[in-house]
Amino acid sequence: MPIALTDDHRELGEVARAFLTAQKARWAARELLDAEEEIRPPFWSELAELGWLGLHVEEKYGGSGFGLPELAVVIDELGRAVAPGPFVPTVVVSAVIDAYGDEALKTRLLPGLIDGTLCSAVGFGGTLELAGGRISGDGGVVLGAGLADVFLLAAGEDMVLVDRAAEGVSVRVPGNLDRTRRSGRVKLTDVAVGDSVLGGTRAGALARARTLFAAEAVGGASDCVETAVAYAKVREQFGRTIATFQAVKHHCANMLVAAESAVACVWDAARAAGEDRTRDEGPFRLAAAAAAALAFPAYVRDAELNIQVHGGIGFTWEHDAHLHLRRALTLQALLGGDGPATDVFDLTVAGVSRANSLDLPPEAEVLREQIRAEARRIAALEPAAQLDELIATGYVMPHWPAPWGRAAGAVEQLLADEEFAAAGVKRPDYGITSWVILTLIQHGTPSQIERFVDPALRKDEVWCQLFSEPSAGSDAAAVKTRAVRVDGGWVINGQKVWTSGAHYARRGLATVRTDVDAPKHAGITMVILDMKAPGIEVRPLRQIVGESEFNEVFFNDVFVPDDLTQRADLDPRRLHIQDHHRDAGVLGG
CATH class of the missing domain: 2.40.110.10 (Butyryl-CoA Dehydrogenase, subunit A, domain 2)
Structure with a gap:
């Protein structure tokens, strides 16, 4: 299942998929496998013209004024296609600037990042030192450095924007595992940074990077699932399709579970970015860390199992399976590992939590008011009388058919759960008895x-x-x-x-x-x-x-x-x- 859930998001995802198919994005990625130098994808200008590089940025800077959920829908499709180019690093950087930059910085950089004239790269693993308006040290492995004009690099708890053309910037792009989007090592020697320091924003920048690269990962994982299942349905061995073999079924099922679990977390992280109004963005950082903790390992595992389900053909250069494995291993190496899970633990121990919520249709609010009134009325009763009234009204098990329940649909069930909990009415947990x-x-x-x-x-x-x-x-x-x-x-x-x-x-x-x-x-x-x-x-x-x-x-x-x-x-x-x-x-x- 893709990240897109609403009608608008599904339509956006369909348009993105059709565009990438028409532009032969997968073929463009394969063209880079043997290329000496990385070039921008041939459809880069079209991506910019569609406005996708600025979906999440305010309109006054040339963006569309949406948010990370819409951007994640497009990135999901890019991940499915293993699309080449610096799209994701570029939108990560513009998202960070949009969130933390001052007016001068936004005006200087966002228009170019949105219209495609500037590309970006991002790195969190260096050992840079910032002092007196200058920065020096090793920027580490920087994702997307091969084509980047602007680098967003971590220096302690700060993030620093560095122009590739600035004096003292050295970029080396060695042989890459993922040759469709090449990373490089960036070293800085006494580089002047001026007003390009985003103080204390490393955690927030990392959360945005985790969310958007995780969206790419779940797109790739989902494509691995679909490809493996499609192949298993037609490949025959011993007179039967291999999809009938239990071991192959289990591989495909495990792939699906891993991908779908990660999709849910990425969707939540993308929503959390726009909903979190706390000063330190704790709930968003928690959701982003959870998304990364699931998405990157899921992508690696699904890419590996995709090759295994395909057997010998999966090990060939001509098959696309290794494109996903290269992309997955690179993301896991640079943004995965123990870090996301450790952050989930640390944030949870610190008391950070993420409220579970769903986007409900407008008419749900009328129903909510009715349920809230009932919940408050029942809350005023004695405990024994509360159970009697819950049974009489059907709220004891809303999804059961009347007269024992209310034949409630999903929305009414959710509202009943929320409103009765808010009113302090504890409904019985019948366990197996209810089944x-x-x-x-x-x-x-x-x-x-x-x-x-x-x-x-x-x-x-x-x-x-x-x-x-x-x-x-x-x-x-x-x-x-x-x-x-x-x-x-x-x-x-x-x-x-x-x-x-x-x-x-x-x-x-x-x-x-x-x-x-x-x-x-x-x-x-x-x-x-x-x-x-x-x-x-x-x-x-x-x-x-x-x-x-x-x-x-x-x-x-x-x-x-x-x-x-x-x-x-x-x-x-x-x-x-x-x-x-x-x-x-x-x-x-």
């Missing part, structure tokens, strides 16, 4: 619903679910626990394992095999169990922490009446899978 009861509401008989839902909502009865069995785990169809027909019901014998909460649950929902002659995926019935019934033995399993949260459960001639089984016209396996998916979804956050 089981919702299944009963959706598929149980009227008598089962009437009998079991209300006691569960009032926390009079706690439920567990009994699905996994020895040697079966989460295989929904590998049920061996038997249920044999007798007068008025069924007699159950067998064993379940890894059953969370069985040692304190009053009720349970279990899968049992009622027809041994049916195919593996049929002949399975869902039954409701009284966990105190004769013949049920619960043995807690001690975990590595010394406590017991899950259990083995044994059934020895346990009788279950007919009215505690699911309806015969339903597919019990489907009910199990539905509930198990809910299990996985909730545990996954």
Whole structure:
């Protein structure tokens, strides 16, 4: 999934992708692999004419007046294309100047950076010393130095802008791993800096660099995922496409998880830049560090796995897979490592936090006011009465269907969470009970619903679910626990394992095999169990922490009446899978 979420952002991303495809950006990158010297990409002037170099800068300096979210959308697409050139270093520098520069500095540099006449590079790893308006020392490896006219370099906690043409500036561009955007070593000898020092801005500049280069990284990672999956679907071995092999599936799934996790963090960091009004930008710096901590390793891993999924062809010069690996390793070396994770830890320990929020449609505010009024009304009640009213209004589980819930969509659920928390109303956490009861509401008989839902909502009865069995785990169809027909019901014998909460649950929902002659995926019935019934033995399993949260459960001639089984016209396996998916979804956050 790209960073773009809104309609406007998606349209911007589509335009950027179409432009880069039409301009053959990937081919332009390949042209630089064997080139002695780096040149600006042939579409550089077109990039400037589109206004993308100034999306985030105020209009009075030639920009478009948007922010980092819009810029990140374009950079995401540049990352997918492994586009060559100094676009990202240049917009990082203009973003820093826009945030911290004085009027004179902005007027002097921003127009050129926006119209493409100036290119920039950025470096944070040097050992520069600033004194008396002059700077000397090693600027370290500077990303984008090959084409840069202006360098943004760290000197202690300050950032300094240095003109490449200034006296005392030495730039050496050695052989680069990423030859599509070359870094270099910059050394300064008694260079006059004048008014080009941005005092105390290193942390903020680094946050902007992390955010924007991370946007490039997630674009690249996403392209690696899509390329690997597409290849796995068509490459055949042993008479089958390799996409059918579990090991390949796992590689592709792990690639997707890494990329999508990073995308979410980068999106949040880009938003945080415009939302953070604190003096030290702590929340933005935290979000940017988190984005970098995920995005750069994800890009490296996905680039590596992309090559592995492609097999021998992935190791060839002609294939594009190594372009991503070169870009990913360079970003990880210069902006990744332990630094981002260390900053996340240090900022968190210092009490910095990032409030979670979403951009909601305008009509949500009307609904918010209604929910806020209800939340405040319920907050004024006694605790016991609060639960009664939560159940009566459906706010106890808003996403459940009426009358037990409100059939709330995502927006109403989010608003209810926020407003009831703000009002100090603690809604019950039912855990597994809520998953089981919702299944009963959706598929149980009227008598089962009437009998079991209300006691569960009032926390009079706690439920567990009994699905996994020895040697079966989460295989929904590998049920061996038997249920044999007798007068008025069924007699159950067998064993379940890894059953969370069985040692304190009053009720349970279990899968049992009622027809041994049916195919593996049929002949399975869902039954409701009284966990105190004769013949049920619960043995807690001690975990590595010394406590017991899950259990083995044994059934020895346990009788279950007919009215505690699911309806015969339903597919019990489907009910199990539905509930198990809910299990996985909730545990996954």
